Amino acid sequence: MSVCCPGILSAQGVGGEDCASAAVIGAIPFVGSGETCGALDDYNESCPFNPTGGRDLVYRYTPDRDLTVTIDLCSSGFDTKVYLYEGSCPSVSNSGVYVGCNDDACGVNGWRSQLVDVDLLAGVDYFLVVDGYGTTDCGSYDLSIAERVPSDLCEQAEMISIPWSGTVSTSGAVDDYNESCPFDAVGAPDVVRRFIAAETGVIRIDLCDSNFDTKVYVYEGTCPQGGSQNGPAGSGTAIGCSDDACGVNGWRSRLSFMVTEGVEYFVVFDGYGISDSGEAVGTITAIPPPGPGEVCEQAFVIPSLPFQVDGVTAGVSRFEHQCQFVFEGAPEHFYRFTATQDTWIEIDSCGSDFDTEIALVSGPCPPVSIEPTNANVRACNDDGCGLDATRARIPAAFVAAGETVTIVIDGHASGESGEYSLIVRETCAPDHPSELASPIEVGTGPIGLALHAGLGRLFVTNFSGASGGSSLSVIDTATDEVEATIPVSPGPYRLALTPDGTRLYIVNYTADRIECIDPVTLDLIDSFPALGVSPLGLTITPDGESLFVATAGDGRVTRWSIPGHQVLGEVGGLGAPREMISSPEGDLVYVSDPTGVRVWEITVNTLVATAIAVDEFPQALALTENGQHLLVGNFGFDRSLDHASVIDRHSREVVARLRIGTGPEEMVLVPNTPYLAVTNWGFSRHPNTGPGELGAGLGNVAIVRLPDFNLVGDPNSPPMIDAIERVIPVEGDYTFGIAASPAGDKIYAANLGYGAQSGNTVSVVQFPGGWVSGRFVRGDANADSMINVADPIALLDFLFAGGPLHCANAGDVNDDEVLDIADPVALLAHLFSGGSAPPAPGVCGVDPTAGDLCCDEGCEP
16 A cells, blocks of 8 residues: 555555564554465464464564554455564464454454554564464455544544634544445544534535545534444444545535534544545534525525526535436525416526536425435436536426426536526427336346347346346236246347347357347257357347347457358457447448447448547447437446437538437337437436435436437537436336337336346336327428418418417428417418428428427327
8 A cells, every 4th residue: 555644654565474574663653555365374363253373464663652553454355353462472372462452343344453542662562463364364454553643532522613614634543433425434544523513503514625535424412432333334323424525526525414502513534445534624614594595495486487587506505416416515596486287397507607407396395405315306407408518407397287396406516606597488298208117027137128029029138147147038018027037148238139030149248159049939049159258249230141249358340140150250459349230221330349439330241340439438329210320329427428429420420419318328219209218327326325325216218309410410519419308217227228119109128236126127118198209290280291271371370360280390380489470471482482491391200400389299200
């Protein structure tokens, strides 16, 4: 372990083999590391478990003054034991002459060792033995020795008054307290301050300017016994805890918590891990009473729609909810809206001057929270529009007649605030009313999906079973029940059906094999080596004669014959090829390469590979309905990565970027609709096992309306397009594969799962009312599939006599997003005076310039 803090010395090599060759520790504090597997078993002590002969190494230290130290092996890589001899070492095993001995006290499973508050005398030689519990216990260790300093313990804590600002140094302190918030408590030096609350209210601690990875937590009234927090969760008695909230890399701490007048509170300044210590620079302040709009109870009232307002957020945060990302702590404003009738509303802050976030909350006002809470959040968005797509927009949310909702405009990250522009207006009802059926339980680790329309079967690859096996689940899509489960080779990943539906192919990542299964009988037709390492992707040409397989482990794509499974050729040097898709013409296949930030275009016959540059971590692939554009999902962990690169297949250039969700894994066109469905991992709060988490079920399906990229694409300055119309939680976690029914009325999503409670299922998203197509012909105002004089008459009847107009988009002849006399005039000019034809769509299609107008009754393509 390297030096991390001023005044801490690193070990000069590892400990010595025995006391005679012990490595000398020159000064305290001390941090060192080493590895015991090459050592001998020289010493054994029981404390309290019987000695069983672990390998050991020895250090020697002679203090120049009396001092009290803590000796810590909590972050070591094996089951340790530690003991300390005074003056000399014994010559017999299990001597019992030590001045300190410990087996289990901290770290993983509580099986790491720690000696707390050991008194050392000046001028006396001390020999410290780093040992293992049993004969097989050896490995890398991390050793720290720190002197007890003032304010190390709650009993010694310095009293402060609020407000407070200053610096607390944890360098050289002892690890006395541990709490998880939410990450496992792994042990770092800590120092305590205490105060007595002068009044009841909210206190804010801010350590954002500290020079190390901090953690801070608060105990009320009393602290747990120092050094007693065994295991990764800590004591669990803190009333508030913060690890990552602000500062460098978001790794500094900020915490808000309630206090009661006259009660004593202990603030523990801590680090994330054993090597994290330094100068904790911060403030502790009382949050002032809120002004108008700063809390839900004092929300500004929206009198009617449309509503537009400019405002300024400043001060402190009183509401926490994370839409997509882990940041928190920005000040917010609250607005309240009560619907007089059933209404769909759009909310946007696209014109704001800072990076915004919007949440729509139903029910009672959420409380001030020290951890993010769902708080009945109906909809939420972080990045959806505006500058660099970092402003927020909720495109459609339903509010029932008489219902009151709260709109929260917030900042993306801690401290982000400023001038905002908020617009709330009525919008079109989305084309896709949806409901979620009960998840279908399948095998362990479902990843790939393939739907056989003719058989009504959905095939699911289960990557690994509880006993190490892998399987293929077969779901009857008429009943959405598993009808069969068959064993397959280890690590089944993606799968694909031949166009005639007679063969199902699976690539087995772990086994490096390809399997061919009869989808009717479920019999194994063939199983053969992939001729490459770690196959991840596959595709079948439209003629059904060639199978292409991508092996990520050796950068190769191999072409196989169908049905003979003979190798027809290969191309290498492709980085780590992953997902694959065939062109509709059958002359090309595309494969994503995350390591090369590119997509490879491979000719089927010659196997020549051409690289197409895209954005970070390309993965999922899809083709638009007309085949002109390739969509490449950029899978990432923050807003700069999570989108789709839109490639013009002719020019091989990125012409647009499309928002598709957070952590996009796979995507599919939904038949008979203008929509793309995308499975997202939903990186809001992973890992999500801690007590302060939002819980499992972060995976989702995003419904994205595809525009006409021929009209909106620009290779010189590709626009970032937000066309997400709905994000549907699917009660799963790490949502992987996706499939859509031929009628487009069901979407299936595989949930790999972060834990058994949220994975190993396939979610079913149904659209019981069907999909309103959202398609129309501009100018066909009466929706009779013809453009003639009846259409301007229908428009005039709507404008001046209150007649029906079920598709406002069709009546917007000049495409200015306004229905007025100019529309029938333009249509009459086209029909009788040689005027220009109405803008696209001229045939049944989606609106490439979609705005505020609705289309309740569309056309069929």
